[in-house]
Amino acid sequence: MEGIMSYGAYIPFYRLNGETVRQVWGGGAKGERAVANADEDSLTLGVEAARVCLQGIDKSTVDALYFASTTAPYKEKQSASIIAAALDLCEDILATDFGGSLRCGTIALQLALDAVKSGSVDKVLVVASDCRIPPPNSDLELVFGDGAVALLIGRDAPIQIEGSFHTSSEFIDIWRLEYDKFPKRWEDRFITEEGYVPHIQKAILALLRAQNLAIKDVEKACFYAPDARGHRNMGRVLGLDISQVQEPLFDNVGNTGAAFALMILVGALDNAKTGDRILLANYGDGADASIIRVTGDIRNNRGGLRRSLDSKAMIDNYGKYVKFRSLMEFEQTPEYTPRTSLSHIWRDRKWVYRFHGHKCQKCGKIQFPLQKYCMFCQADEKFLDEVSLSDKTGTLFTFSIDDRVQVIDPPNVLATVNLEGGGRFFSQMTDRDVKNIKVGMPVELTFRRIHDALGVHNYFWKCKPAR
């Protein structure tokens, strides 16, 4: 049966907590939530989740990539194609973006299942990711979270989707216009009483009826909620025992938008056993509900969410958060005139996006970036084989900490990394605690937004301390 072959989740390194928010706005803000680094966006979060999901999987078997987000970095220009390149997927795939609704992640999941069922594709990678900016000094400031989930959908899956039910609704509760930085909302009781509760309840009940199941038959219920209170209330409305409610991560991650319901599902799958039945429900412009059954051994990629949750750093002042999300304008000195060249990047795409290096047939040395002649034995390019290096770990050979360069989150750590198995990467180090950088420390590679110039988001790889 069709279902989830593999999954992965990614939570960014930084957290914003109540103390930091209270210092600026007063009030009673509590808890903490995940915040994407200044060099991350929904696209790069999605790449990281997908890299977890694809660990140990032959990437050439992926036939399609569906990217779901309400915060895609480009309005016109696909994110999925950049993600596919960063993942080093084949070029002859169908890649597309989904958006418009917080339900776009589960909608992409359903369409992926349908595509596999139809027989036109064998494997579809679904990536759901969001990086929504809550209005500052609002109750949403610690409710929203940034994160991404990836699911590989295929046949004979160990996690099967037994049935689904969908509704569509013209109900409007939260929205963003084209140039809105923050979402707008109608009154919260209207949202709860007329929107969230009845829509999700209706879909779940219809699904259970169709599947001939009762609510007590599910081991875990993974369902979207706008906030923690709404989530608790929904559990009661559905008649769920507390043990059946999968932890929604409001205390440490937040509502990750398009990725949220699937993020809760990943939490459930990480602890599921064979035979478990899981209810998944999502909300926004209607509702989705699915019954998911664990029928086989879940792949060994469990634990990615836990690792992401445990490895974190608190944003220690609100100013840093303001810079991360560009919530204020700052001085730009005349020197800061970043540039880019799309034709240049296009020519270098094999190493800029795919992180291919060369392995020399003559001397065997691995090198990055791609060369015209071997940098060790000067053999011509025709003796250099392209090799994928993005999954390599490395060790830090040398580094510096530049306090003066105009990066969003100074200082800038320049890092020279020796890659496992050969090759070296001259890079920037991100997601780092500057007090704990040492020559010889283990690092891994990560796909990031390096800078914006001429209205273009310029993506490339960096290194980061191993998480």
Place this chain on the structure above:
Amino acid sequence: MREGIKDKVAIIGVGCSKFGERWDAGIEDLIKEATVEACEDAGIEIKDVQAIWLGTFQGSQQSAGGASTGIVVSQTLQTQGTPVTRVENACASGQESVRGAAYGVASGAYDLVMAIGVEKLKDTGFAGLGAGYPGKWEPVYGAFGTAPGRYAMAATAYFAKYGLSFEEGKRILAEISVKSHFYGARNPKAHLKREVTVEEVLSAPLIAWPLGLFDCCGVTDGAAAAILVPANEAKRYRQDYITIKGLGISAGAGWGKERDDYDFTYWDATQMAARQAYAEAGIKEPRKEIDLVELHDCFSIAELIATESLFLCEAGKYKQEFTDKRAYYHDGEMPVNVSGGLKSFGHPIGASGCRETYEICKQLQGKAHETSRQVTDAQIGLSHNQGGHPGRFVCGVIIYGAL
């Protein structure tokens, strides 16, 4: 058969503008200051100059104060059609102008030529070189790789390789900066003229860890010039002319920071250029045979590593051979940068290599500005000028002799 350039070319006059933040001077003023002094020093007039090589880094397309062609020289000096060739090898552009002029003479094409190095950096509206913005060279690769950030990686690697703690390594570097400022204070043309103490250096703000404020040179305006003739005609102009004994240049392979067998603790282009120049000059034991060195110390760590890579001491032995012995002072065993160097004399990018030539000539002639930094009876001098960053250098070395 290659004959080399040894003893074929003589320098008969040198000039150097005041270095500093020259709000009063544009690129034309700087060129005039240096060339007028050089012509007076040689006892010639500008109309006697048959060809000119101009070393400058910033093209006028990129920034205010730059010059994209040699016309900036002909316009300024009213040379009325004299050939002017603009050369550029990043921070090694100054020496490239001397090199081009020397080969112009050695080829027999000209009787009298001039080399000019110049840079006007302070018309941009900001401190620093402005190299920190992304996309300058590559859209994404090496983005935010500044000169301090890149050189600092070499300091980290040097400390790690030779087992120096942060404090030990910083102190070795601080002593170098103290020496540079000591000589800057004794050089009327220098940009930075204030002496500093080791403690001041160590407690200064960090620029790029582990390098602090005093480990980095400033941003300077300035120009320097030299006048060259065939060696066998030099006596017509003066008795204490300087001859070129050897001239090496190496554009390094450029992939040092990407090669996993490169450890950042030596400058390979410097080693290669030094070997060429030593071979041409017939120098076997550089530390014994060379009396004075002006080397490219844009950062304190750059002076340390260049000293080792010029084979003036064994790799890793800098502390024992230079710091502990104070060998690099003018009255030491191997004087290095007793002008103040790029650090304190200043580093107007395209001028620096030519300014080193100026300083070596003055020292070999016994005419250092103040006797307090005159090296006694110096006969052989070396200048070292490099562009790029650790792992990706182009480097020139010139050996000069008194007569």
